[in-house]
Amino acid sequence: MDEVHQKQLQTLEEIIDRDLKQKLVQSTASRDKIFEEQKTLSDLRKNIETLEKNGVTSLKTMVNLGSEVYMQAEVPDTQRVFVDVGLGFYVEFTRQEALDYISQREESLKKQLKEITGVIAKIKGHIKLAHYQIQQILNLPEENPTPQRVF
Structure with missing residues (x-):
């Protein structure tokens, strides 16, 4: 094989290892964070709907303080909930306001998920294209040749 x-x-x-694979790992991590946030919002929605359905106005629960250390907590009024809106900020909502916020946030996450999935698909396409170019340079047969039609 010549020098060129x-x-x-x-x-x-280098493009595959340094650029594309790193971008793929970062994009996949971003997508995983979106999935995690969707799960958290879904759980919150279910909890609020359960409170509404059962007419619960006060609550006793166990709270994880960290490192699997729990403490019993009493919530005297469940009509208002604090929701994490990002950057460490919590906003006090009524149950209905929280459900409305959750719906809006879920729609936003769906859009983000669609975008990041497109980015991941493009990166994978670029990796396949680079592998195909390597095959062409090395004169290797295609990995998945298209089947020939026999009549």
Whole structure:
């Protein structure tokens, strides 16, 4: 193999390893965070709906203080809830306001998820294209050749 092909291979491998794979890992981590936030919001929605359905006005519960250390807590009025709106800020909502906020936030997360999924698909496409170019440089047969029709 000549020097030009060696340099092309090295460049393609660097692009795959240094750029594309790192972007893929970062994008996948971002998508996982969105999934986690969706789960949290879904759980909160279910809890608020359960409180509404059962007419619960006060509550006794166990709260995780960290490191699996729990403490009993009493909530005298469940008509208002504090919701984490990001950056460490909590906003006090009525149950209905919290449900409305959750719906809006879920819609926003769906849009973000659609965008990040598109980004992940593009990155995977670029990786496949780079692998195909490497195959072409090395004159290797295709991994998944298209089937030939026989009539």
